[in-house]
Amino acid sequence: MKPGRNPVHTAATTLATAGCALVLCLAAMPAQAQLARTFVSAAIGNDASDCSRLAPCRTFQRAHDTTFANGEITVLDPGGYGAVTIAKSISIINDGVGEAGVLVSGDGIGIEVEVAATDTVSVRGLTVKGIGFGGGGGLFFLGGGTLRVENCVFRDLSLSAINFEFTSTDGSDGRLSIFNTVMVNNHDGVLVQHFGAGTVKATLAGLRVINNQNFGIVVNGDEAVINTSRVDVVITNSVVAQNARGIFTQSGGSASATINATIIRCVVANNQFGLQASNLMRIGQSVVTRNGTTWTAAAGALKSYGDNNINGNADGDPPIPIIPKK
Numbered sequence: 001m002k003p004g005r006n007p008v009h010t011a012a013t014t015l016a017t018a019g020c021a022l023v024l025c026l027a028a029m030p031a032q033a034q035l036a037r038t039f040v041s042a043a044i045g046n047d048a049s050d051c052s053r054l055a056p057c058r059t060f061q062r063a064h065d066t067t068f069a070n071g072e073i074t075v076l077d078p079g080g081y082g083a084v085t086i087a088k089s090i091s092i093i094n095d096g097v098g099e100a101g102v103l104v105s106g107d108g109i110g111i112e113v114e115v116a117a118t119d120t121v122s123v124r125g126l127t128v129k130g131i132g133f134g135g136g137g138g139l140f141f142l143g144g145g146t147l148r149v150e151n152c153v154f155r156d157l158s159l160s161a162i163n164f165e166f167t168s169t170d171g172s173d174g175r176l177s178i179f180n181t182v183m184v185n186n187h188d189g190v191l192v193q194h195f196g197a198g199t200v201k202a203t204l205a206g207l208r209v210i211n212n213q214n215f216g217i218v219v220n221g222d223e224a225v226i227n228t229s230r231v232d233v234v235i236t237n238s239v240v241a242q243n244a245r246g247i248f249t250q251s252g253g254s255a256s257a258t259i260n261a262t263i264i265r266c267v268v269a270n271n272q273f274g275l276q277a278s279n280l281m282r283i284g285q286s287v288v289t290r291n292g293t294t295w296t297a298a299a300g301a302l303k304s305y306g307d308n309n310i311n312g313n314a315d316g317d318p319p320i321p322i323i324p325k326k
Contacts, residue, residue, distance in 0.1 A: 036071045038063040042079020060084035060092060060102070075100040075125070086113045086121055089145075094125030101127040104136035104157060117144030117172040124150040130157040130186075137163060138186070144168030144196070146175040153182045160188040161212070168196040180206040187213050189243065192233060193220045194257040200231045207238040216243035216271065220250050221257030221279075229257035239267045246271035246291065250278045252299055259300075274313065277302040282323065284308065294318055 038051035045058035051066040059082040063073045069088040075081070078098030094100040102110040110128035113121050121141075128138040135158025141147045142165050154161030161183035166174035176192060183189040189209035192202050202219070209216040217240060221231050231251075240246045246268045249259045259279040266286045268274045274291035275281065277300040284305030288294055294313040295302050304320035311317050 034066055034068045034071075036068050037074060038067045038071065039074050039076055040081055041076040042081065043077050045076075064090060064092075069119075083108055083110050084112070086111065086115065088115060089119040089121065091122040092124070092126065093122075096125070099127050100125060101129060103129055103131050104138070105131050105133035106136065107134045107158075108136040109138075109140050109159075110136065110157075111139040113139070113141040113147065114143045115145045117168045117170060117174075119143075119145040120148070121146070122148040122150070123152060125152065127153040127155075128157070128161075129153075129155050135159065135187075137161075138183075139163070141165060141176075142167055144170070144172050144174055147177075149178045149181055151180050153184075154186060155182070155184045157186040159186070160191050161186045162189070163191045163193070164200075164202070165191075165193045166196050166198075166200045168198060171198045173198050174200040176200065176202040176204075178202075178204050178207060182208045182210075183212065184208070184210045185212065188215045188218065189240075190217045191215065191220065192218070192231065193223070194229055194231050195223045197229055199229065200233075200257075202231070202233040204233065204235045205237055207235075207240075209238065209240045209243065211242040213244060215245045215248055216240040218245070218248045218250065219259050219261060221259050222251055223256075229255075231257050231259045233259070234262045234264070235266055236264045237266070239269075241267065241269045241271065244272045245276070246274045247281075248273075248276045248278075249281060249300065250276070252278055275302060283320065289313060295320060 039053050039056040040063050041056040045056045047058045047062040049055035051057040051063050057063045061084045072091040075094035080101045104110045137159035138154035138157050138161040140163045164176045189212045194200050249261050251259045261281040263283040268288045270290045272292045274288050275295035277297040279300045281302045286308050288310045289312040292314045303323045306322045
């Protein structure tokens with residue numbers, strides 16, 4: 001060692017130099033932090049990317065995992081984006097780039113949602129299609145919270161197109177809205193099922209529920225946790241046709257939920273059974289025609305506002321009791 005050189009100072013200087021180099025190296029590495037808005041692309045997407053606009057992901061699942069809660073996934077171009085399991089508040093949005101699809105087989109589920117009572121999930125502009133090999137389901141929602149579906153297509157599925165199963169038991173409300181959506185050639189169209197406590201509020205508007213092998217639209221309150229539970233559903237401007245069963249409500253278990261259904265400006269046609277009410281169902285400004293059985297209400301009450309067109313059904317068009325004017 002040369003005279004006057006301090007070994008302690010030399011070691012400290014070396015460590016400081018190495019630390020600076022490490023900081024510079026880390027700064028140069030790509031960031032893996034979550035984003036408020038992520039992007040997917042079938043053309044240039046790569047799941048090794050950070051899902052930013054310039055480096056989009058390839059699949060919905062990778063984008064979901066990279067997006068903040070309450071964030072949004074944006075579709076950049078047409079293509080298939082794979083099944084996704086959603087576990088937080090998020091939106092998946094395709095606003096007109098072409099078909100953004102999910103193919104389902106082997107009893108899989110295209111979009112599976114299980115979130116908390118405070119969460120909201122929105123999907124818009126997606127297509128979920130069964131391709132055989134065991135088929136599968138479209139969108140299955142389990143838990144509490146809010147689900148919004150808009151401008152989507154569900155077809156050729158061996159299970160339900162949309163199955164909303166409300167299971168929250170903390171007394172919170174469940175909320176479902178489906179707008180301008182097509183459900184064709186599935187086992188069931190829409191199932192709204194109450195397995196929890198509290199109230200489910202459902203709004204279904206602009207649906208095309210056609211040629212499903214079992215139910216078109218069914219509201220099930222049989223498995224609610226407490227008798228004070230309720231399901232309020234409004235169905236407007238929709239076509240329910242060529243299904244085994246058109247619009248059904250069923251509720252009569254030991255702790256079932258009360259169901260209030262309102263049907264306005266709808267067509268219920270060419271189903272084996274048209275309408276069935278287990279609690280209270282109201283119908284107005286609608287057409288009920290060419291069904292095998294027009295309606296039944298053995299365990300409930302079906303009431304008309306007096307402005308429906310009911311004709312051409314195989315059982316002779318039994319009249320629906322009119323709601324008295326007050």
